[in-house]
Amino acid sequence: MKTHAHTSNTYIGAHIERVEDYRFLRGEGQYLDDVSRDGQWHAAFVRSSVAHGRIRSVDASAALAMPGVHAVITAADIEGDIPTIPFRRPNPTIGPYAQPVIARDKVRYFGEPLAMVLADTPELAEDALAGVMVDIEALPAIIDRESAMADKILLFEQTGTNVPTMFNADKGDVDAAFASADYVIRDQFATQRQTALPMETRGLLAEWDAQTGRLSVSGAAKLPFFNRTTMAKMMNLPDEAVDYIELDVGGGFGARGEFYPEDFLVAFGARKFGHPVKWIEDRREHLMAIGHSREASCDVELAFKKDGTLVGMRGALYINIGAYVRPNGMTPVRNAAQFMSGPYRIPAIHLDAYACVTNKTPAGTYRGPGRYEGCFFIERLMDQAAGALGIDRLDIRRKNLLTHEEMPYPLATVLPSDGRADTQCDSGDHRVTFDTCVKESNWAEKAKLQGKLIDGRYQGIAIGCFIEGGASGPQENVRMLLEADGMVSLFAGSSAIGQGLETILAQIAADSLELPMERIRVFHGSTTYLKMGWGSYGSRATVMGGSAVLDASKKLLDLFRASAAKRLGVAPETLTIAEGVAKAADGRSVPLAEVAGDRLEVDGSFKNNTPTYTYGAAMAHVAVDPGTGHVDVVDYVVVDDVGRIINSMTLHGQVMGAAVQGFGSVFSEELVYNAEGQLLVGSLADYLVPLASDYPVVRCVSMESFPSPTNPLGAKGAGEGGIIPVGGVVANAVANALQDFGVQPKILPLSPSRVWELIDDARLRA
Amino acid sequence: MKLPSFDYQAPASLAEAVALLAAGDGSARPIAGGQSFLPVMAFRLAEPSLLVDLRNIPDLSGIKISDAGVRIGAMARWRDLLDDVRLAEAMPLLPAAIDHVAHYQIRNRGTVGGSLAHADPAAEMPTLALTCEAQIDVVGAKGERVLAAADLFTGALQTSLEPDEIIVAVRFPAWAKTKRWGFEEFSRRRGDFALAGVALCYDETEGRAANVRIGAISVADTPIRLKNAEAALEGRAVDAASIEAAMAAASGEVDPAGDIHASARYRKALVGTLLGRALESAAGRKAR
Known part of the structure; x- marks a missing residue:
């Protein structure tokens, strides 16, 4: 670690290397696969190769006769109703669409678990999969939203529809707005099905202690406490009898750490047989089993005045959520409706967002859920409207961007309510980040290249804007303890999913306690540390966890003051406390370490249901090879305002990582299904994530001009913003590069094949 | 995605390796670097009873x-x-x-x-x-x-x-020092399987191409020669007109399949584009 000459309050806002990286760089990280127990069995899952069908039989007898195989769990082993996975945000109509933990009567997607084999080694368990005979009567599969909404073939016959929910986003009088408009643009767009793809696949190790009646589940991530409660209910145990243990986690991005069918089955096996059960998801099953996201399409209109002033937005959004409603499966649907307006002042809005079930892997969240999709839709419309109205692309945006004077700015009201309150942008001036982006990107010079053919490639630029919701409520807890050695242990309900949580919380604790960071030890995520906690989702850990740390620090210093006062025989209020030392008026002092024997321990918490809104703008400069359809990102600039920067280094990593992940979304990542509902993507040779060398030029500028009023740090969630504008900005840049051809990309990804076909179609039309 | 069980031998001679394969009755497979075949096994697309590793056999490299x-x-x-x-x-x-x-x-x-x-x-x-x-x-x-x-x-x-x-x-x-050559391939990311590729060489006598050989990657079930494109260049000067003719011939004579990475229509055009680029670099490369 770099050593910092410490004076009070210097950690927050500094460029500080991540403390967890010593562990990782030395190969000392401990991931789930690094943990093993004596006598453990390994699980492997029989998954449906049929996308939609009625199960006639599942016969495991051949598998049970194979060497090293101890047991095979099927739906027949579960007494009574098959447990279903609960929703994180329930609403009135989604109940029947919950996912059962194992298929009993019907399979609804390729990859749905049908049986779990338990064997001595992972290899033997995988061998035995071939010995489980599954007989399924295939039904026609629905893979797209059109056939889903036709309601001719139903996934859930008893409901009569393939649309579990439609969310409405409403604001103002949209009919009047469109009647008064000078210009209306209407178009259809679509984003492709993706998954978050953490580098570490999922993994679980479940242990049952029959003596004490306790279940321990290692491999927790994202929201251990919610999952602990879920598991306890399914296993008919009290919450306190279930521990969720968080080890090092190799990435989350919204997908990892939700409650999945395997979570229950692995624990069920461990309890039934009294052996620890371990399961490491392989990449092929990861692609078919973990939550998918992003498969969205729309038919939307924007209404403008002649001068480019936005007056209204209306239309329909369709989100293909796959076969079941998973715990947060509705979040992208609701968010698409809520946030499509982005940072633009749109006085009248009516959007209908339909969730459609299809025979594909059930969907959930992926970094910037619903926001990435909505931003692609509106930014494409903004550029096309600018062209039609003859207004400069910068001017049409500046005219409609929210200003500081309008804060807090209420967004549309979304119904049905799923527990989220009406929301409003909390603070900021969108013109500032926009103008900074224009300046940083040297827009005026780049604009001269637009549409030009240089070295055989067409140059294009574009700019777009975004808002990012963060700081999901309702609460976060921490516990702080002064240890005998004078160190301060901090136990946090927040989870570390690779985002540098240990560093951030240690910085905040160190500054608020006025101690060196080296004296703070951070423990996080596991349910064993705290009675209750929440976790890391919706860009919340810094704001919610960090603010809870402030609360705990204040309480710990109060206890320190009382202890020191007792020792010195003075009134507590006469002491000055600075840099870990309590000083009396007469010059006598007590350092913090000296009162360690008093066992100072405090609980801190922070409650808040008001989201923060980081916001910003991004510029892309691309070069398109018309022969191959390859798009090179020549330059990319993203500017955001995060309210308050806690660590400029980890923030930079978040923004840049998100931007590059966004390039994967725009250009290469796609979960392709065939007409029968079979997933054609089985490895990382098929699912093309960006490689380290693919996008060398990404520039990130983060600002802290407008602190959030919602929390004492003034911070805003900042982990997702970088990905949100990428689709819209890059697609606009490609459209602008190819302006001479009249190419308008409407469907992502912009694969070489698709870009070339757009060009070739334009040539054939000409 | 875990390897099926198999036996393993690393014989010290070619004769021994051949004998092991012959005794395996079709279910023994030789293995060299393992970069393709081990993933094939991990996906359970092949389950050989025996892998015969060629690493210890002298004189197989060089x-x-x-x-x-x-x-x-x-x-x-x-x-x-x-x-x-x-x-x-x-x-x-x-x-x-x-x-x-x-x-x-x-x-x-x-x-x-x-x-x-x-x-x-x-x-x-x-x-x-x-x-x-x-x-x-x-x-x-x-x-x-x-x-x-x-x-x-x-x-x-x-x-x-x-x-x-x-x-x-x-x-x-034997490769004449004066031979002209070109190679172009295009993949979605550097290092990925090629969506299409072209390798070519020809001799140049008195400004005309002779012994034109053009092969294509990833546009058929096997590697193929682009005979029509070769014919379009054979005996002609490699210039804008003949390059264009060869490109058209190449796109016309291949019948690639579409897959999740690229459509058939795209691949057909791409092979022509890559041939054009390979020919330009071959013709433009300084003669030795």
Whole structure:
């Protein structure tokens, strides 16, 4: 670690290397696969190769006769109703669409678990999969939203529809707005099905202690406490009898750490047989089993005045959520409706967002859920409207961007309510980040290249804007303890999913306690540390966890003051406390370490249901090879305002990582299904994530001009913003590069094949 | 995605290896660098009873350059070819093409013979062997034989090798220093399987192309020669008009399949585009 000459309050806002990286760089990280127990069995899952069908039989007898195989769990082993996975945000109509933990009567997607084999080694368990005979009567599969909404073939016959929910986003009088408009643009767009793809696949190790009646589940991530409660209910145990243990986690991005069918089955096996059960998801099953996201399409209109002033937005959004409603499966649907307006002042809005079930892997969240999709839709419309109205692309945006004077700015009201309150942008001036982006990107010079053919490639630029919701409520807890050695242990309900949580919380604790960071030890995520906690989702850990740390620090210093006062025989209020030392008026002092024997321990918490809104703008400069359809990102600039920067280094990593992940979304990542509902993507040779060398030029500028009023740090969630504008900005840049051809990309990804076909179609039309 | 169980032997002689394969009765497989076949096994697309590792067999690697041409031992790794400065002189097409093989780590392990035997139509070496009319030396239970590259590849991941046959070397015919050549391939990310690729060479006499050889990657079940494109150039000056004619011929004569990465229509056009670029670089490269 770099050593910092410490004076009070210097950690927050500094460029500080991540403390967890010593562990990782030395190969000392401990991931789930690094943990093993004596006598453990390994699980492997029989998954449906049929996308939609009625199960006639599942016969495991051949598998049970194979060497090293101890047991095979099927739906027949579960007494009574098959447990279903609960929703994180329930609403009135989604109940029947919950996912059962194992298929009993019907399979609804390729990859749905049908049986779990338990064997001595992972290899033997995988061998035995071939010995489980599954007989399924295939039904026609629905893979797209059109056939889903036709309601001719139903996934859930008893409901009569393939649309579990439609969310409405409403604001103002949209009919009047469109009647008064000078210009209306209407178009259809679509984003492709993706998954978050953490580098570490999922993994679980479940242990049952029959003596004490306790279940321990290692491999927790994202929201251990919610999952602990879920598991306890399914296993008919009290919450306190279930521990969720968080080890090092190799990435989350919204997908990892939700409650999945395997979570229950692995624990069920461990309890039934009294052996620890371990399961490491392989990449092929990861692609078919973990939550998918992003498969969205729309038919939307924007209404403008002649001068480019936005007056209204209306239309329909369709989100293909796959076969079941998973715990947060509705979040992208609701968010698409809520946030499509982005940072633009749109006085009248009516959007209908339909969730459609299809025979594909059930969907959930992926970094910037619903926001990435909505931003692609509106930014494409903004550029096309600018062209039609003859207004400069910068001017049409500046005219409609929210200003500081309008804060807090209420967004549309979304119904049905799923527990989220009406929301409003909390603070900021969108013109500032926009103008900074224009300046940083040297827009005026780049604009001269637009549409030009240089070295055989067409140059294009574009700019777009975004808002990012963060700081999901309702609460976060921490516990702080002064240890005998004078160190301060901090136990946090927040989870570390690779985002540098240990560093951030240690910085905040160190500054608020006025101690060196080296004296703070951070423990996080596991349910064993705290009675209750929440976790890391919706860009919340810094704001919610960090603010809870402030609360705990204040309480710990109060206890320190009382202890020191007792020792010195003075009134507590006469002491000055600075840099870990309590000083009396007469010059006598007590350092913090000296009162360690008093066992100072405090609980801190922070409650808040008001989201923060980081916001910003991004510029892309691309070069398109018309022969191959390859798009090179020549330059990319993203500017955001995060309210308050806690660590400029980890923030930079978040923004840049998100931007590059966004390039994967725009250009290469796609979960392709065939007409029968079979997933054609089985490895990382098929699912093309960006490689380290693919996008060398990404520039990130983060600002802290407008602190959030919602929390004492003034911070805003900042982990997702970088990905949100990428689709819209890059697609606009490609459209602008190819302006001479009249190419308008409407469907992502912009694969070489698709870009070339757009060009070739334009040539054939000409 | 875990390997099925199998036996493993690493014999010290070719004869022993052939005997093990022959005794395996079709279910024993030789293994070289393992960069393609081990993933195939992990996906359970092949479950051999025995892997016969060729690593301990002497004289299977090595690059020999003589007046007769370039002989590359089957166990030579991509890295060996790229590091051999003589090769860049003796047959510059080879290192230029091999630079496109997968990623750094894979190039350190993967072998020339393994690539030929794996017969992936998206790989570089099969097309290079076909384009340059290489001979493949093979040893099996019935003795030695020599296969023309054109006779080796019978389908996607399929060859005319018997289960007990092992590739010993690939021999490229003499390469005139004045030969012109080009190589272009396009993949979605650097190191990915090519969506399409073109390798070509020709002699130039009095400003006209002769002995034109053009091979294509990833546009059919096997590596293929683009005979119509070759004919469009043979005996003509390589200029804008003949390049255009060759491009059109190339796109016209291939019938690629579409897949999740690219449509058939795109691949058809792409092979013409890449041929145009390869010809331009061949014609523009300073004559020696």
